[in-house]
Amino acid sequence: MAIIRASNLTYTYPFAEKPAFKNVNLEIERGEFVLLTGPSGCGKTTLCRCFNGLIPHFYGGTLEGEIIVAGLKPSEHAIYEMAQHVGFVFQNPENQLFALTVEKDVAFGLENLGLPRDEIRRRVDWALKVTGIYDLKDRAPFELSGGQQQRVAIASVLAMQPEIIVLDEPTSFLDPLSAKSILEVIHRLNRELNITVILVEHRLDLAARYASRVIVMDEGQIILDEEPRKAFLEEKTKMVGVGIPKVVRLYLLLREDGINLSRVPLSPDEAAESIVEVLESDRG
Amino acid sequence: MGQNGAGKTTLVKHFNGLLKPSKGRVLIDGIDTRHVSVATLARKVGFVFQNPDHQLFSETVEDEVSFALKNFGFDEKTISERVEKVLNILDLTHYRKSSPFMLSGGERKRVALASVLSWDPKILILDEPTIGQDSYQKERLRQFIMQLNQQGKTVIIVTHDVEFVTECEPRIILMKNGRIIADGDAREILTDPNLVSEASLVLPEITQVFMRLNDYGFPRNVIGVYEAKRLILERLSGGFMR
Ligand SMILES: Nc1ncnc2c1ncn2[C@@H]1O[C@H](COP(=O)(O)OP(=O)(O)OP(=O)(O)O)[C@@H](O)[C@H]1O
Ligand SMILES: Nc1ncnc2c1ncn2[C@@H]1O[C@H](COP(=O)(O)OP(=O)(O)O)[C@@H](O)[C@H]1O
Ligand SMILES: [Mg+2]
Ligand SMILES: [Mg+2]
Numbered sequence: 001m002a003i004i005r006a007s008n009l010t011y012t013y014p015f016a017e018k019p020a021f022k023n024v025n026l027e028i029e030r031g032e033f034v035l036l037t038g039p040s041g042c043g044k045t046t047l048c049r050c051f052n053g054l055i056p057h058f059y060g061g062t063l064e065g066e067i068i069v070a071g072l073k074p075s076e077h078a079i080y081e082m083a084q085h086v087g088f089v090f091q092n093p094e095n096q097l098f099a100l101t102v103e104k105d106v107a108f109g110l111e112n113l114g115l116p117r118d119e120i121r122r123r124v125d126w127a128l129k130v131t132g133i134y135d136l137k138d139r140a141p142f143e144l145s146g147g148q149q150q151r152v153a154i155a156s157v158l159a160m161q162p163e164i165i166v167l168d169e170p171t172s173f174l175d176p177l178s179a180k181s182i183l184e185v186i187h188r189l190n191r192e193l194n195i196t197v198i199l200v201e202h203r204l205d206l207a208a209r210y211a212s213r214v215i216v217m218d219e220g221q222i223i224l225d226e227e228p229r230k231a232f233l234e235e236k237t238k239m240v241g242v243g244i245p246k247v248v249r250l251y252l253l254l255r256e257d258g259i260n261l262s263r264v265p266l267s268p269d270e271a272a273e274s275i276v277e278v279l280e281s282d283r284g
Numbered sequence: 285m286g287q288n289g290a291g292k293t294t295l296v297k298h299f300n301g302l303l304k305p306s307k308g309r310v311l312i313d314g315i316d317t318r319h320v321s322v323a324t325l326a327r328k329v330g331f332v333f334q335n336p337d338h339q340l341f342s343e344t345v346e347d348e349v350s351f352a353l354k355n356f357g358f359d360e361k362t363i364s365e366r367v368e369k370v371l372n373i374l375d376l377t378h379y380r381k382s383s384p385f386m387l388s389g390g391e392r393k394r395v396a397l398a399s400v401l402s403w404d405p406k407i408l409i410l411d412e413p414t415i416g417q418d419s420y421q422k423e424r425l426r427q428f429i430m431q432l433n434q435q436g437k438t439v440i441i442v443t444h445d446v447e448f449v450t451e452c453e454p455r456i457i458l459m460k461n462g463r464i465i466a467d468g469d470a471r472e473i474l475t476d477p478n479l480v481s482e483a484s485l486v487l488p489e490i491t492q493v494f495m496r497l498n499d500y501g502f503p504r505n506v507i508g509v510y511e512a513k514r515l516i517l518e519r520l521s522g523g524f525m526r
Contacts, residue, residue, distance in 0.1 A: 013386065016386075037418075038418070039418040039420065039421070040388060040389075040390030040391060040394075040416055040417055040418050040421055041387070041388040041390060041391050045388060045389065091389040091416070092335065092337065092389060094335060094337070144289070145288055145289045145293060146288075146293065146334045146335065146412070147288025147289065147444075148288050148289050150288075151288070169389070169415070169416060171444075172412070172415040172416065172444075173288070173334070173412065173415070173444070174288060174444060175286065175287050175288045175290075175444050175483075175484040175485065176444055176446050176484070176485045176486040177287075177481065177484040177485060177486055178287075178288060178484060179444070180486055202416070202417065202418050202419070203445065203447070205447055205489050240418075240420075241418045241419055241420025241421070242418060242419065243418065243419025243422070245489060246447060246488070246489035246490055246509055247489050247490075247493065249509045250490065250493070250509050250512055250513065253509060253510070253512075253513040254513060254516065254517075257513070257517060259516070259517070259520065268489050268490075268492030268493045268496065269492075269496070271489075271493045272492075272493045272496035272497055275493070275497060275516060276496075276497070276500070278516075278520070279497075279500055279519065279520070282519075282520050
C-alpha cells in the first residue's frame, strides 16, 4: 500500500481567490526517492504542507479530497503526531529553530519520542556529524550563518529517522560540497533504512542522480510524473522552466547534431562515459 | 563564494554600513562607512538580504516596492513608472496587491530584489539571489543583472549556485574561515580542483565531464555547454568516421 496517497486533493488558502493546487492525484510507495520540482509559486511547498498536517491545522483554508500519509489522515491527527512519521525540513530554516543550543534543537524531537538516553546521544552525535555541525553544537542557532542554520534543521530531521522525510529546497543555503555530502547521506538513509524521501529542488544538477522519480508541477497541477531520464527529455519540462542538469543539456545539444550518446546522463561520470564510447567508436 | 560560515554575509554587510569594522576601514566611493549612517549609504548601496523575511514588512507587494522610493523623495510619476517596470522584470505584476507574506519563498525573494532594484542604486549587493528561483526566473534575473552591470553598476553577488555563476562568468572571490583565499576570473577559479574543494565548492558539471576526458586530449578548463559541444564536434569531425 502506498505510504502517501492523495485523491482529488484541492487546497485553497484562507482569503485566496483560487486554489494553490487542484485535483492532485498522487501515490508514493514506501522507499521511493521523489524529486518534486516546478516553477516558483506552482504549489510545491503547499502540497508538502499537507503531508504533515500543517495544512489544514496551521494554515486553515479549505482542503477537499482525500489524503492518507503513513496510514493516517493528517486532518484527524495533531501536527506533533504526524511529525513522528513525517520529518519536514522547511524552505526557510530559521522558521524551524527554537532551542538555545544547536544540540538541544537536534535532540528535541528524539526526547519527545521517549527513546533511551544513550540512543538519543548516539543519534544526535551522528546527525551533527553527517551535517558537519558537530563543532557548533553549543552555539545558539540564531547566531549562525544561513547555511549553518539549514544544517541544524536538516540534522534535527535526520536524527528522528522518520518513515518519510520531506525536504523543501534543503540545499538553497548550503555550500555546494556540503549540499552534495548531505544529499548523499539522505540517499543512503533512503536505500538502507527504506525511508521515503520527497525532495523539492530547483538545482537538479545536484539532485537528479539520486531520484527514482521526478514529479513536475505547474500552476497547481502535476503535469509530469516520470523516471528522471525520461522526465528531462520531455518538452513539457522545458516549457515550464524546469532547469534540466547541464549534462542533459549537453546530451540534447549533441543530439541536435546527430551525435547520440547511449543514454541520458544524470551525472558527469555518466556523461563522460558515454562521450568516451562515441570517441572510441569514431576512432574505429 | 565559499563555505558556510566563511564570513561572506558578514563581509558584505560592511559594504552598506550595517556592520562597522572593529579594525581597519571600509571606503565606499571614498566615504568611510564609520562616518555615515546606513540610511545615507543606502541611496548608493542596495542590499538584498539572504533571507527575504528580514527585509519585508509592507502589506502589499506594491507598497513594499515603492517604500524606499517614497523615502528617497521621488515624485509620484517616477515612483509608479519604476514600480511598474521592476514588477514586470521580476514577474510579479499579478501579485502587486498581494501581501508579501502570502507568497511562496521564491516569490518573496523576488519581492525583496524588486524593492531594492527599484531605486537603482550604484552598487548592488545580492546575498543568494537565486534561492527559490526556477531556471526561467534565474535566466531573467541573470540577464537583468548583466544589463545593470553593462550600464556601469557594481554588482556583488554571494551565491552557492555554481551553475548560475558559470553563466555569468564574473570575477570570483573565494572565502574560507574568515579569509579571502582566491580572487580571479570565473574560468580560472572554478576549474581549479584544489581551490574549489578548499572553498567547499564543486566543479561545474561540464568541467567535471572534461576532467574525465583529459586522456583524450581535451582541455580541462571548460565550463559552458556550448563550448563543450563545439569541442566534441571538432574532435569527431577530424575523426575516422566523418
Ligand atoms: N548573528 C550572529 N551572531 C554571532 N555570530 C554569527 C552571527 N551570524 C553569523 N555568525 C557567525 O559568523 C561567521 C560568519 O558567518 P556568515 O553569516 O558571514 O557566513 P556566510 O559565509 O555568509 O555563510 P553561509 O554560506 O552559510 O550564508 C560564522 O561562524 C557564523 O556562525
Ligand atoms: N501562507 C500562504 N497564504 C496564502 N497564499 C499562499 C501562502 N503560501 C503560498 N501561497 C500561494 O500559493 C501558491 C503556491 O505557493 P507555494 O506552494 O509556496 O509554491 P512553491 O513552493 O512551488 O514555490 C502561490 O501562488 C503562493 O503565492
Ligand atoms: Mg516553495
Ligand atoms: Mg550568508
